[in-house]
Amino acid sequence: MNIHEYQAKELFRRFGIPVPDGRAVATADEAEKVAQELGGKVVVKAQIHAGGRGKGAIQGKPDVRGVKVVSSPKDARAHAAALLGGVLVTHQTGPSGREVKKVLVEQASDIAKELYLAATLDRETSRVTVIASTQGGMDIEEVAAKTPEKILKQAVDPVTGLMPFHARKLAYGLGFNGEQQKQFQQILSKLYDTFVKTDASLVEVNPLIVTKGGQIMALDAKMNFDDNALFRHPDICELRDLGEEDPKERVAKDAGLSYVALDGNIGCLVNGAGLAMATMDIIKTAGSEPANFLDVGGGATEEQVTQAFKIILADPKVRAILVNIFGGIAKCDVIANGVVAAAKQVGLKMPLVVRLEGTNVKEGKRILKDSGLAITPADDMMDAAKKVVAALGGAK
Secondary structure, three states: OEOOHHHHHHHHHHHOOOOOOEEEEOOHHHHHHHHHHOOOOEEEEEOOOOOOOOOOEEOOEEEEEOEEEEOOHHHHHHHHHHHOOOEEEOOOOOOOOEEOOOEEEEEOOOEEEEEEEEEEEEOOOOEEEEEEEOOOOOOHHHHHHHOHHHEEEEEEOOOOOOOHHHHHHHHHHOOOOHHHHHHHHHHHHHHHHHHHHOOEEEEEEEEEEEEOOOOEEEOOOEEEEOHHHHHHOHHHHOOOOHHHOOHHHHHHHHOOOEEEEOOOOEEEEEOOHHHHHHHHHHHHHOOOOEOEEEEOOOOOOHHHHHHHHHHHHOOOOOOEEEEEEEEOOOOHHHHHHHHHHHHHHHOOOOOEEEEEEEOOHHHHHHHHHOOOOOEEEEOOHHHHHHHHHHHOOOOO
């Protein structure tokens, strides 16, 4: 789950990480009032679940950027009015963009230096890893690709947690000494604490700034959370913004399904994340592109399969469907009944290829054969991929 910058900064404040004074508002009048309270010179920042807002622009208004420093309450009002209700397009939103429903109005900072700081989970080492760089304010992927020597990493043993020598090592790498080194070590300790205690999957500050007065603070804040741990954090669940989520992904999550929309035209319905990944790969090998990742889980019910079909068909790019099931906990006959019920309920007219294997596979295949529907059976994964690609006219 993702949250907005202003929400992440509220969590930062709770854990003692310094951030600029500010408040999120939903109207231009409120923006002007907050700017007045903060002394006039403020930053107005569009709040959407996407990065690159400073370089992004409102559709039809190329001069209206997602982040702007203004010098008066009147200017804050004008820029908020230009943002609110508009669709902000950045390199992360794609051409469709995201509607701006709130803006963050916060005190402007006198910036002397911009840095990068984040904590995330490195699955290769099974460690929380702190990442830092002197190249703040830039896309960290670009820094890693062009100047990897400027990326500092420190894995943290979960038994000991963040140690003082970890913080000192990173502080030296970023050029801190004296009082600023102490400030940085305190901020890093609190950032690690924030990551662990909220069950985050990412805590990112880009940029972490040093002001001309020597203060270090988080000028930006991004937090992602492990969905599997949200049951422990009802307060964080309340921060979920349904309007920022893909409607199909939202429906899938509520139905207990794992769904991610992609750019292809072959819808995939699979049980098991690993098998779903393999299915997407084999579709590409056969010469086409998957339209989604969809894992109905090991214990899928007929109702979930029906819901999965509806979610897949809600994507206008989908022109064929591949069902790839290995029956274990989810038995093939149950899946087959779900496939038949779903196809009849939605009036499926596009090609449907089904590969079943595992528990009750003979009964599952019989159900599909006797359904009276135009279902193409497949013997194995490659056979299924080739048949579904052929149904669309062959490989690209």
